[in-house]
Amino acid sequence: MKFEKPAGTNPIDQMKVVGRSTPRIDGPRKTTGTAPYAYERHDVVPNQAYGFILGSAIAKGRINRMDVSEARAAPGVLAIVTAADAGKLEKAGKNTAKLLAGPDVEHYHQAVAIVVAETFEQARAAANLIRIDYTRANGRFDLAKEAKTAPLYGGSSGEGSGAPPIERVGRFEEAFAKAPVTLDQVYTTPDESHAMMEPHASIAAWEGDKLTVWTSNQMIAWGKEDLAKTLGIKPENVRLDSPYVGGGFGGKLFLRTDAVMAALGARAAGRPVKVALTRPMSINNTTHRPATIQRLRLGATRDGKLTAIAHESTSGDLPGGGPETAVSQTKLLYAAPNRMTAMRLAVLDLPEGNAMRAPGEAPGMMALEVAMDEMAEKLGMDPVAFRIANDTQVDPEDPKRPYSQRHLTECLRTGAERFGWSRRNPKPAQVRDGRWLVGMGMAVGFRNNINMKSAARVGIDAKGVVTVATDMTDIGTGSYTILAQTAAEVMGVPLEKVVVLLGDSDFPVSAGSGGQWGGNSASAGVYAACMKLRETVAAKLGFNSADTVFADGKVRSGNRTASLSDAAGLSAEEGMEYGDLDKRYQQSTFAGHFVEAAVEAYTGEIRIRRMLAVCDAGRILNPLAARSQVIGAMTMGAGAALMEELAVDKRLGFFVNHDLAGYEVPVHADIPHQEVIFLDYPDDKTSPMKAKGVGELGLCGVGAAIANAIYNATGVRVRDYPITLDKHLEKLPAVA
Numbered sequence: 001m002k003f004e005k006p007a008g009t010n011p012i013d014q015m016k017v018v019g020r021s022t023p024r025i026d027g028p029r030k031t032t033g034t035a036p037y038a039y040e041r042h043d044v045v046p047n048q049a050y051g052f053i054l055g056s057a058i059a060k061g062r063i064n065r066m067d068v069s070e071a072r073a074a075p076g077v078l079a080i081v082t083a084a085d086a087g088k089l090e091k092a093g094k095n096t097a098k099l100l101a102g103p104d105v106e107h108y109h110q111a112v113a114i115v116v117a118e119t120f121e122q123a124r125a126a127a128n129l130i131r132i133d134y135t136r137a138n139g140r141f142d143l144a145k146e147a148k149t150a151p152l153y154g155g156s157s158g159e160g161s162g163a164p165p166i167e168r169v170g171r172f173e174e175a176f177a178k179a180p181v182t183l184d185q186v187y188t189t190p191d192e193s194h195a196m197m198e199p200h201a202s203i204a205a206w207e208g209d210k211l212t213v214w215t216s217n218q219m220i221a222w223g224k225e226d227l228a229k230t231l232g233i234k235p236e237n238v239r240l241d242s243p244y245v246g247g248g249f250g251g252k253l254f255l256r257t258d259a260v261m262a263a264l265g266a267r268a269a270g271r272p273v274k275v276a277l278t279r280p281m282s283i284n285n286t287t288h289r290p291a292t293i294q295r296l297r298l299g300a301t302r303d304g305k306l307t308a309i310a311h312e313s314t315s316g317d318l319p320g321g322g323p324e325t326a327v328s329q330t331k332l333l334y335a336a337p338n339r340m341t342a343m344r345l346a347v348l349d350l351p352e353g354n355a356m357r358a359p360g361e362a363p364g365m366m367a368l369e370v371a372m373d374e375m376a377e378k379l380g381m382d383p384v385a386f387r388i389a390n391d392t393q394v395d396p397e398d399p400k401r402p403y404s405q406r407h408l409t410e411c412l413r414t415g416a417e418r419f420g421w422s423r424r425n426p427k428p429a430q431v432r433d434g435r436w437l438v439g440m441g442m443a444v445g446f447r448n449n450i451n452m453k454s455a456a457r458v459g460i461d462a463k464g465v466v467t468v469a470t471d472m473t474d475i476g477t478g479s480y481t482i483l484a485q486t487a488a489e490v491m492g493v494p495l496e497k498v499v500v501l502l503g504d505s506d507f508p509v510s511a512g513s514g515g516q517w518g519g520n521s522a523s524a525g526v527y528a529a530c531m532k533l534r535e536t537v538a539a540k541l542g543f544n545s546a547d548t549v550f551a552d553g554k555v556r557s558g559n560r561t562a563s564l565s566d567a568a569g570l571s572a573e574e575g576m577e578y579g580d581l582d583k584r585y586q587q588s589t590f591a592g593h594f595v596e597a598a599v600e601a602y603t604g605e606i607r608i609r610r611m612l613a614v615c616d617a618g619r620i621l622n623p624l625a626a627r628s629q630v631i632g633a634m635t636m637g638a639g640a641a642l643m644e645e646l647a648v649d650k651r652l653g654f655f656v657n658h659d660l661a662g663y664e665v666p667v668h669a670d671i672p673h674q675e676v677i678f679l680d681y682p683d684d685k686t687s688p689m690k691a692k693g694v695g696e697l698g699l700c701g702v703g704a705a706i707a708n709a710i711y712n713a714t715g716v717r718v719r720d721y722p723i724t725l726d727k728h729l730e731k732l733p734a735v736a
Contacts, residue, residue, distance in 0.1 A: 019621065020622070051262055055281055111261055202262040366641070405618070452511035474502055589615070593634075
């Protein structure tokens with residue numbers, strides 16, 4: 001099915017099941033511990049052995065010699081695989097570095113060997129007996145140092161965020177020089193870890209030349225393709241299965257070393273092998289969000305109209321990697337006739353930088369929206385009013401291209417009213433609650449909408465149960481429930497009459513989970529399959545498909561009625577493909593984020609008191625699941641603003657705090673109150689679902705809203721994230 005023109009009225013518009021707050025149908029399995037996550041698939045294949053991956057002890061250099069003799073002789077050891085005996089391995093297109101080092105080492109904790117043994121403890125103990133002689137090479141580990149000579153470099157996140165090396169509209173420098181009010185500031189964001197609850201894990205088993213991997217992966221088709229390429233085998237001989245993923249945030253978009261090394265270990269041992277990365281390996285071996293250095297320059301008239309915007313960002317990655325696309329949202333968000341964006345990429349020898357939830361926009365808005373706050377203060381304008389004054393209904397760089405929908409002003413006004421923004425004191429450091437300095441801050445949220453081709457297979461059994469099969473994944477986002485709601489709505493059955501099967505590469509290829517495209521795109525694929533099945537059912541039952549009604553488990557046409565179960569055995573496979581509506585209309589999502597924060601006047605301790613997000617994201621398919629996604633994203637935004645930072649050892653090139661004791665993330669006590677409001681504006685230009693993504697929108701802008709609230713509370717502006725007490729303690733207002 002092709003989606004080439006705005007959606008008209010269709011079965012989804014009934015909103016009997018879709019659009020209702022529906023508890024997760026997979027909830028009982030997760031709360032009882034019976035949901036099968038990758039490392040726990042004890043039942044899928046017998047006689048599983050354990051693999052332990054050894055990571056490189058240097059960040060850059062060469063392996064001169066590796067002595068595995070003592071490890072091979074250790075109790076329980078079945079096999080050891082290194083680059084010397086792994087055979088030829090290709091580097092897949094979506095990997096920046098090789099997943100098995102040797103003899104060259106590209107980053108710290110790059111895999112150098114896997115030890116397979118009867119037990120995990122035996123494998124780990126034997127891995128510690130491997131003796132390696134390295135030659136350490138000089139590496140580049142300091143972004144600030146390398147940024148001075150970093151070249152201009154364009155790129156895309158692959159998720160709708162991207163920009164060329166440098167882009168100009170109008171004459172920025174001239175307009176900025178003439179602007180009556182200007183701002184020129186530099187902001188930094190640190191390296192961050194995905195820190196998902198479930199580590200990267202896989203079980204691999206060979207049957208002849210066919211390989212099955214039960215794994216934790218967000219994008220099944222990508223993983224299958226890249227695993228086959230890496231191992232040099234035919235894609236049809238590879239099967240990936242990932243029905244449940246315990247968090248990914250982009251860290252499991254791509255093939256990682258757990259799957260490759262499990263496959264190599266299983267082949268060498270002649271037995272199935274299970275592998276889970278340790279937390280230090282997950283942080284240093286896989287991917288992370290790269291640090292950025294961002295310069296914002298804004299010029300405006302005295303009445304608050306922006307005349308000039310420039311956003312420059314520098315980030316780093318391994319050779320062959322790409323930039324953190326932090327300037328992307330600045331190309332689209334605010335109206336100004338004179339504009340410039342630029343990105344620079346430094347070559348660093350740190351672990352691979354790649355997609356983390358809302359790549360580009362998340363760190364980019366942490367800078368842009370603080371700059372907007374600072375500019376509003378210079379102008380003597382309310383921050384909400386300043387943003388509304390610079391709203392636009394068209395792409396600022398291409399005024400002939402309108403937004404499909406843009407209700408940002410309503411987000412901001414609704415949020416301001418609900419949050420009690422009018423009670424905010426615009427003068428910083430004026431509000432006290434006992435020993436606490438209290439302030440309010442806000443920021444805009446922005447994230448592009450993306451439509452991805454997605455397919456599904458749908459069938460009916462003798463009990464009238466509708467089964468949906470697609471390789472779509474559920475990474476904690478509610479895919480099972482939303483796809484079940486879609487099938488129930490279109491096929492006219494109650495939710496309990498739908499079975500959803502996910503995450504198996506033997507199923508039709510879906511959009512996968514990433515870039516906040518999953519819910520809208522995958523449900524559109526299910527919609528397409530169900531509509532094709534409806535035609536097949538009508539034909540079998542002898543009905544005119546044009547006026548056939550599917551409702552209450554029945555099929556009706558004119559004065560004839562049949563049970564859906566009368567069509568038992570029928571199935572249909574179909575996908576949704578997209579035309580050029582996304583080229584003709586800018587498709588984006590918007591939010592207003594509001595935060596109240598308190599800072600302890602004596603110690604500088606920061607506490608968030610309450611948070612509000614007002615979201616404009618098309619039709620909300622399941623408000624309960626969408627709210628969960630947004631409050632989770634808001635929590636992640638709090639972590640980015642206040643605590644999350646991978647500390648780089650700039651001598652040896654690794655992330656020092658590579659565990660959940662040293663890498664701090666928010667806990668329940670850090671987030672006392674969150675509220676989410678969804679505006680009701682179905683967008684007929686995105687898909688038949690008239691929906692958009694929302695899971696990453698909830699993160700974009702949150703960090704800046706928190707930073708702005710802290711400034712309003714204290715009068716101290718911190719431009720280097722995370723905002724820890726040591727960065728403002730000495731500048732806090734006098735206590736007495």
